[in-house]
Amino acid sequence: MLETDIDRLAALRTVGEQVTLGGAAVWGMWSNAYVETLGGATRVPALLVRESDCAGVTQATQVVRGGVTYRVANVESDGSGYVTLQLQRAS
Amino acid sequence: MPHARSMLRSAAVAAIASPPTALVNGRVFSGRVWPHAHADLPACRVYTDAEQISAIIGMADVQRTITLRVEVIAAGIEGAVDDDIDNACEEVESRLAVSLSVGGRSVRPVYQSTDIDMDRDGERVLARAVLTYRVDFYTRADAPGTLV
Numbered sequence: 001m002l003e004t005d006i007d008r009l010a011a012l013r014t015v016g017e018q019v020t021l022g023g024a025a026v027w028g029m030w031s032n033a034y035v036e037t038l039g040g041a042t043r044v045p046a047l048l049v050r051e052s053d054c055a056g057v058t059q060a061t062q063v064v065r066g067g068v069t070y071r072v073a074n075v076e077s078d079g080s081g082y083v084t085l086q087l088q089r090a091s
Numbered sequence: 092m093p094h095a096r097s098m099l100r101s102a103a104v105a106a107i108a109s110p111p112t113a114l115v116n117g118r119v120f121s122g123r124v125w126p127h128a129h130a131d132l133p134a135c136r137v138y139t140d141a142e143q144i145s146a147i148i149g150m151a152d153v154q155r156t157i158t159l160r161v162e163v164i165a166a167g168i169e170g171a172v173d174d175d176i177d178n179a180c181e182e183v184e185s186r187l188a189v190s191l192s193v194g195g196r197s198v199r200p201v202y203q204s205t206d207i208d209m210d211r212d213g214e215r216v217l218a219r220a221v222l223t224y225r226v227d228f229y230t231r232a233d234a235p236g237t238l239v
């Protein structure tokens with residue numbers, strides 16, 4: 001059986017959390033990998049959301065999670081119905 | 092007696108770190124390999140790289156040309172990080188534009204170049220500038236910690 005957009009929403013509601021994307025509340029799955037580069041240590045925040053929730057999302061669209069505001073640095077779509085938003089802190 | 096390279100690194104660290112500057116603020120390390128967290132940036136790492144020796148058989152002294160490198164590491168947001176790293180570099184360049192006391196002698200680092208890299212994959216843009224200096228001095232051939 002093919003996965004539907006409703007299935008994807010159900011999956012994100014099960015394992016994800018609600019964040020604000022471009023001013024709208026959406027469900028997504030957060031990741032925040034640790035990396036070391038150029039002598040510094042940093043985190044790589046990313047948000048997996050449904051592609052249908054990303055209409056109008058561009059680089060610099062704001063994401064708010066836990067009171068911290070991020071900007072979308074890159075929109076990665078793989079055609080699966082999900083999109084990974086690479087994020088940077090806005091300030 | 093420490094090796095001249097060791098004394099040079101110590102002198103460079105002291106010159107950059109003290110008194111603390113506005114941005115780097117004393118976060119200057121020699122021989123440090125662990126990554127710096129955002130809260131500890133900007134920061135500097137000082138190390139010596141290649142060394143060339145000019146020696147003449149029978150002479151008691153050798154000329155040393157040491158490559159001194161200072162890594163300046165900063166983190167910032169897109170659009171502002173270029174200024175963040177350049178402002179930190181300004182502090183380092185100013186501090187090393189003087190003669191350093193190494194082994195009781197005055198040596199002058201000669202500024203050669205700066206190479207800047209940036210990584211935009213993280214929550215903040217990480218920038219690293221590598222400042223390269225050439226330092227020339229003489230030591231005893233049989234005592235590399237004794238400057239002449």
